[in-house]
Amino acid sequence: MRIAIERRLNPSTWASWGGLALSILLALIMGxxxxxMVGANPLxxxxxxxxxxxxxxxxxxEVLVKAIPLILCGLAVAxxxxxLIWNIGGEGQLAVGGIGSAAIALFLSPHLPSFxxxxxxxxxxxxxxxxxxxxxxxxxxxxxxxxxxxTLMLNYVAIYWLEHLYFGPWRDPTGMGFPGTAIFPExxxxxxxPQTRVHxxxxxxxxxxxxxxxxxxxxxxGYEIRVIGENPKAARLARMKTTxxxxxxxxxxxxxxxxxxMAEASGIHYRLQQGLAVGYGYxxxxxxxxxxxxxxxxxxxxxxxxxxxxxxxQLQSVMHLPSSVGLVLEGTLLFFVLGSDFLSxxxxxxxx
Amino acid sequence: MDSGSVxxxxxxxxxxxxxxLFATLGEVFTERSGVLNLGVEGxxxxxxxxxxxxxxxxxxxxxxxxxxxxxxxxxxxxxxxxTISLRANQVVCGLALTILGIGLSSFLGRSIIGRVGERFVPxxxxxxxxxxxxxxxxxDQTPLIYLSYLLVPSAWFFLYQTRPGLNLRSVGENPAAxxxxxxxxxxxxxLWTIFGGMLAGLGGAYLSLSYTPGWKENMTxxxxxxxxxxxxxxxxxxxxxxxxxxxxxxxxxLQFYFEARQITLIPSYMxxxxxxxxxxxxxxxxxxxxxxRRRAGAPASLGLPFQREGD
Numbered sequence: 001m002r003i004a005i006e007r008r009l010n011p012s013t014w015a016s017w018g019g020l021a022l023s024i025l026l027a028l029i030m031g032x033x034x035x036x037m038v039g040a041n042p043l044x045x046x047x048x049x050x051x052x053x054x055x056x057x058x059x060x061x062e063v064l065v066k067a068i069p070l071i072l073c074g075l076a077v078a079x080x081x082x083x084l085i086w087n088i089g090g091e092g093q094l095a096v097g098g099i100g101s102a103a104i105a106l107f108l109s110p111h112l113p114s115f116x117x118x119x120x121x122x123x124x125x126x127x128x129x130x131x132x133x134x135x136x137x138x139x140x141x142x143x144x145x146x147x148x149x150x151t152l153m154l155n156y157v158a159i160y161w162l163e164h165l166y167f168g169p170w171r172d173p174t175g176m177g178f179p180g181t182a183i184f185p186e187x188x189x190x191x192x193x194p195q196t197r198v199h200x201x202x203x204x205x206x207x208x209x210x211x212x213x214x215x216x217x218x219x220x221x222g223y224e225i226r227v228i229g230e231n232p233k234a235a236r237l238a239r240m241k242t243t244x245x246x247x248x249x250x251x252x253x254x255x256x257x258x259x260x261x262m263a264e265a266s267g268i269h270y271r272l273q274q275g276l277a278v279g280y281g282y283x284x285x286x287x288x289x290x291x292x293x294x295x296x297x298x299x300x301x302x303x304x305x306x307x308x309x310x311x312x313x314q315l316q317s318v319m320h321l322p323s324s325v326g327l328v329l330e331g332t333l334l335f336f337v338l339g340s341d342f343l344s345x346x347x348x349x350x351x352x
Numbered sequence: 353m354d355s356g357s358v359x360x361x362x363x364x365x366x367x368x369x370x371x372x373l374f375a376t377l378g379e380v381f382t383e384r385s386g387v388l389n390l391g392v393e394g395x396x397x398x399x400x401x402x403x404x405x406x407x408x409x410x411x412x413x414x415x416x417x418x419x420x421x422x423x424x425x426x427x428x429x430x431x432x433x434x435t436i437s438l439r440a441n442q443v444v445c446g447l448a449l450t451i452l453g454i455g456l457s458s459f460l461g462r463s464i465i466g467r468v469g470e471r472f473v474p475x476x477x478x479x480x481x482x483x484x485x486x487x488x489x490x491x492d493q494t495p496l497i498y499l500s501y502l503l504v505p506s507a508w509f510f511l512y513q514t515r516p517g518l519n520l521r522s523v524g525e526n527p528a529a530x531x532x533x534x535x536x537x538x539x540x541x542x543l544w545t546i547f548g549g550m551l552a553g554l555g556g557a558y559l560s561l562s563y564t565p566g567w568k569e570n571m572t573x574x575x576x577x578x579x580x581x582x583x584x585x586x587x588x589x590x591x592x593x594x595x596x597x598x599x600x601x602x603x604x605x606l607q608f609y610f611e612a613r614q615i616t617l618i619p620s621y622m623x624x625x626x627x628x629x630x631x632x633x634x635x636x637x638x639x640x641x642x643x644x645r646r647r648a649g650a651p652a653s654l655g656l657p658f659q660r661e662g663d
């Protein structure tokens with residue numbers, strides 16, 4: 001008896017959804033093993049996580065709070081992946097976006113009419129993140145330097161820069177040594193939904209997702225981006241301007257991650273401080289791939305992954321287990337989803 | 353500059369380069385076989401954690417080092433299974449492995465952060481140690497560093513001068529031809545992916561047992577990624593990998609020297625950015641140079657799954 005593997009002519013939708021369900025189950029089982037290894041009862045741990053994420057309306061709103069940067073960072077990865085560019089630099093672009101918007105909030109806002117502050121912060125955050133990503137975009141498009149590595153290296157540079165600013169020149173002079181900038185003036189606070197910490201960033205995320213969806217599938221730009229991504233040779237033959245598209249997509253991609261940084265700084269912390277760049281850029285990669293680069297579907301995936309993060313935080317405060325279990329579950333899940341793609345692309349037969 | 357400073361700088365250059373060197377050599381083998389594993393950072397972190405933890409509890413440096421090899425190899429096996437057997441996207445799989453390694457090492461290592469455990473101590477080599485300057489730089493180091501001295505030439509010899517090395521390269525260049533010649537493509541790709549993971553794990557253990565003994569979350573601080581960049585700089589050649597790692601070590605040593613001497617020529621936050629900016633610069637230069645010289649770069653089938661016709 002031997003196993004034969006055949007390529008399916010059409011990827012099976014059934015296997016794709018079944019695969020996703022199976023992947024979630026397997027990831028939970030693997031997570032259970034990890035809990036067991038550190039001497040925790042897996043069932044209790046999962047129930048604490050579930051209660052932490054969905055136990056009350058406020059907890060659910062906290063899931064949405066974390067989903068905001070995940071949606072924006074996920075979109076950043078997804079849009080660049082569509083054109084076959086790997087933007088692994090969401091984390092750094094988020095940090096630089098935070099810096100850009102904070103510059104407006106801290107230094108320019110006293111000289112501005114208050115209704116202008118937030119729009120300018122959005123613009124500054126987006127542009128700062130976009131320009132940061134454009135460094136890698138330029139190097140890729142003009143010289144061909146591997147963008148995975150340059151975007152990643154720039155993460156470290158950005159985070160050292162951010163730390164330098166709030167530990168050094170931008171540190172709050174009245175903060176008694178607290179590592180962070182002064183609190184932004186209120187005109188620089190993103191409005192929140194009543195009784196929650198959910199802020200206007202959620203609207204940014206949803207609007208961005210819908211816009212990208214429309215651009216990718218309803219416009220000539222989107223069409224050409226998809227052609228360049230799926231069949232670079234055809235794109236060349238059709239004289240599509242690949243270099244220009246790469247530059248623009250990289251700018252927008254970094255801009256979205258920068259917007260996430262702006263939203264975190266202006267909607268949650270009201271300042272730059274430790275805890276601004278805590279890995280959303282990296283989790284954005286998982287968000288993008290679990291949603292199969294589908295902008296609107298990505299919102300649901302981001303909410304699901306955010307619930308794992310919030311559940312993980314709860315685990316830390318209730319059972320004193322490190323909250324990084326959220327990351328473990330998400331990494332494992334990505335593996336299983338990648339593996340399950342195999343089931344939808346190939347058919348396995350046992351032959352006598 | 354006095355001879356003391358010279359010894360200080362070069363000795364730290366070597367010490368700072370070893371983790372990247374092990375990981376780079378490992379990835380050279382993996383990529384030579386046609387598999388791109390971007391999970392180096394994750395494998396290094398898990399190697400660092402497991403190596404330190406086992407040495408801490410068993411009081412055996414040997415067991416600790418061995419564990420880091422096994423753990424690195426096992427993580428690479430996961431990558432191998434998903435990319436070689438299930439033909440999943442190698443880039444995303446590697447990223448998943450890195451994220452998993454970061455999360456898992458942070459989760460499992462929480463209880464031993466900051467503990468003081470076993471560590472490798474310098475082991476001066478008799479006679480060689482007496483060579484002026486060179487002896488103090490090269491031969492007054494810890495055992496894992498001596499291991500790396502042996503590993504670089506053996507890796508080169510194996511890749512370019514032996515039959516199994518030729519097989520390994522052929523599998524990465526033209527798997528279909530290798531397969532026709534009776535070379536077991538899948539088996540070799542698994543083998544060298546696992547080997548690469550073992551060296552990445554060893555690189556991690558070098559950090560937690562020798563370079564900066566102890567466990568700290570994210571203690572590799574991007575060295576796994578720098579290793580992947582160094583593979584490109586090295587054009588997949590072990591000697592050039594050693595050169596790249598030494599350059600990286602040199603930047604680190606300069607940083608130490610500036611801080612130790614309290615030289616404020618460059619602000620310290622910029623010094624900390626330097627290794628990453630330097631890596632970008634090196635990538636730009638090597639990419640330009642390759643284009644101008646029309647040098648062949650990556651193994652031709654790097655990142656592509658192999659499937660026999662009709663299978």
